[in-house]
Amino acid sequence: MRVLILGGDGYLGWPTAMRFSGGGHEVGVVDNFARRRWVEEAGAHSLTPIATLDERIDAWREVAGREIVPYVGDISEGTFVAEVVREFEPDAIVHYGEQPSAPWSMKSVDHAVTTQANNVIGSLKLLWAIREHAPDAHLVKLGTMGEYGTPNIDIEEGFIEIEHNGRRDTLPFPKLPGSLYHLSKVHDSNNIHFACRVWGLRATDLNQGVVYGIETPETRLDERLATRFDYDELFGTALNRFAVQAVIGYPLTVYGKGGQTRGFLNILDTLQCVELTAANPPAAGEYRVFNQFTEVFNVGDLAEKVRHAAGEHGMDVQVDHVTNPRLELEEHYYNPTHTKLLSLGLRPTLLSETLIESMLDVIQRHRDRISEDVIAPVTQWRPEPLGQTLT
Amino acid sequence: MRVLILGGDGYLGWPTAMRFSGGGHEVGVVDNFARRRWVEEAGAHSLTPIATLDERIDAWREVAGREIVPYVGDISEGTFVAEVVREFEPDAIVHYGEQPSAPWSMKSVDHAVTTQANNVIGSLKLLWAIREHAPDAHLVKLGTMGEYGTPNIDIEEGFIEIEHNGRRDTLPFPKLPGSLYHLSKVHDSNNIHFACRVWGLRATDLNQGVVYGIETPETRLDERLATRFDYDELFGTALNRFAVQAVIGYPLTVYGKGGQTRGFLNILDTLQCVELTAANPPAAGEYRVFNQFTEVFNVGDLAEKVRHAAGEHGMDVQVDHVTNPRLELEEHYYNPTHTKLLSLGLRPTLLSETLIESMLDVIQRHRDRISEDVIAPVTQWRPEPLGQTLT
Secondary structure: OOEEEOOOOOOOOOHHHHHHOOOOOOEEEEEOOHHHHHHHHHOOOOOOOOOOHHHHHHHHHHHOOEEEEEEEEEOOOHHHHHHHHHHHHHOOOEOOOOOOOHHHOOOOOOHHHHHHHHHHHHHHHHHHHHHOOOOOOOEEEEHHHHOOOOOOOOOOHHHHHHHOOOOEEEEEEEOOOOHHHHHHHHHHHHHHHHHHHHHHHHHHEEEEEEEEEOOOOOOHHHHHHOOOOOOOOOOOOOHHHHHHHHHOOOOOOEEEOOOOOEEEEHHHHHHHHHHHHOOOOOOOEEEEEEEEEEEEEEEEHHHHHHHHHHHHHOOOEEEEEEEEOOOOOOOOOOEOOOHHHHOOOOOOOOOHHHHHHHHHHHHHOOHHOOOOOOOOOOOOOOOOOOOOOOO | OEEEEOOOOOHHHHHHHHHHHHHHOOEEEEEEEEEHHEEEEEHOOOOOOOOOHHHHHHHHHHHHHOOOOEEEEEOOOOHHHHHHHHHHOOOEEEEEEOOHHHHHHOHHHHHHHHHHHHHHHHHHHHHHHHHHHHOOOEEEEEEEEEHOOOOOOOOOOOOEEEEEEEEEEEEEEOOOOOOOHEEEEHHHHHHHHHHHHHHEEEOOOOOOOOEOOOOOOHHHHHHHHHOOOOOOOOOOOOHHHHHHHHHHHEEEEEOOOOOOOEEEEHHHHHHHHHHHHHHHOOOOOOEEEEOOOOEEEEEEHHHHHHHHHHHHHHOEEEOOOOOOOOOOOOOOOOOOOOOHHHHHOOOOOOOOOHHHHHHHHHHOHHHHOOOOHHHHOOOOOOOOOOOOOOO
């Protein structure tokens, strides 16, 4: 299979590229290094030292004897993505090529516009490129569970049957996204669904939970193959951030009450899910949505797990309930379905104390690279500092 | 009230500007003349001769003794819209400033990208400008009934109560938009809803049906006050197009079976609805959706009405079922609610034979300006010419 990975230089994109390449597939990687730039502009950096894309590709050739083809450019600009799709002739396109941070999207009008323009226009150009040059290719799009928000009903996988005034229809599941970034993913989902309905494209939207983890079997092969690992307020996510905070003795930053409940998964399961999805493409014209996570935790419980594992590791860690910079429900119903990937064969890597401890070990090795300055949340969802929260 | 009209040089924007100005409000008009340019680039033109914005404003000052303030620029570019909002200090912002054609959005990747970038990024910059400079202003946003598509259940006004697995929530009504233009309006709606939820802005989304009509009391005051009237395949809409076709003896272009059912309203009622909405603003943080139309017709019946009225007028008109360039259901359930504007006091101007005949009279006066070349539908929803339709 010929697999094109958009955002293939990123946290998930690079390990995905190696996984497909190692599995015997022909892999192309598209990136404009925006993530490296955005993190750097925010004064932050990856915990793990990361090689350039060229160095990574060279190292992978040495270690695995396999070639990965790089395409450097911006999918939202000009005809770049159309040219790449035409030249590479992909069977599957795994699309991570988006601005992925909710707080980054809320920092200013320029951040908001860059997020929606990059994500929505980039994906729209991609859809048109597929229509023109690879209409049979399978688009595997990374969405987010955050598209749904926290409704007071069970969350289904993309669609819901609604009975209303004595009639029935199965319709897109209503969305209540919690940031301008999450909105960009909702816009994408709507555009992709349309491209399947009207142009007959085939796509799977992977509404992913919060990913944690640092290493995959491939990143461990050579230090030049390490993937990035962010722990700052903008690009770091809950468990990854807590583990870093634990290592430096920074009180774990639980936002507000900590009852915010989300789906989580190990980076190893991201790879499994994307592989399973690519191996089982939908029919032409079909738009599928898979909810991609393995476990549900609330943020307070997650902090407690890290605190406990760190304690076993000899670290004395505090949990701090900081003022929530976001506007979100801090206590709510949450029961999302996630059976489709399981029925394709996903075998979950559940969160264990051992796993947290192994993360702590890796972080400990890079401890001197941790900058305490970028940890505290400063980006507010509302113009003025919040006292209020939704209840 | 200080009312800022975005897209105030357009078909609906210009009559709306005069209506508010005539009603004693302070009116500012924002436009970049994109609509004039897009129509011209398509080789088409307004049936009615239209003055420039400056000429219109001069004529309005002469006729009505009132000042309308022009702001010329693109709301999706730079900081223009923020500067206008800061300077004008609006109480209400009526937002027509979007690329409004479904087929135009489907012509090419560039048309698709321009549509979504102009509409979504323009509206996003507007939301941020309101947040920064006029947080109490009421955004009156023109949406479209086409956001909903044609689900097999009754369409509610923006939100629906869903019972699912024994729990209930009231959530955004699921959308199935039928073009990349309609998608841009769905994206807007989602962004605006978020801005109300999270930033506490106040907005009303007017999901408007298909507008017909040429004149309003204000446009009749002076020929320099005429509004544009498009009849080409891209910017013309069903009834307006049929009336022009009838006048030149062109068989009425019903797409496919003609069972496509839509909400319609007279341009006079657009003005009424926008006035009523502005006069009754929502609370801070409230996002309302009004379905803005007065009657439901299917396209075949509408053609039949025009054929009959034209017959009474001594014209012998044929109806032609042309191959549908769009991908849409040609026979479907359609029962959208539209009570909110009625309960604010809307008194519908229903479609009568007399009204069609008066449209035919006005069109007859401009008959020598009609170009037959721009009438036939050429823009296809799918890459290849269609044989297929959804059933």
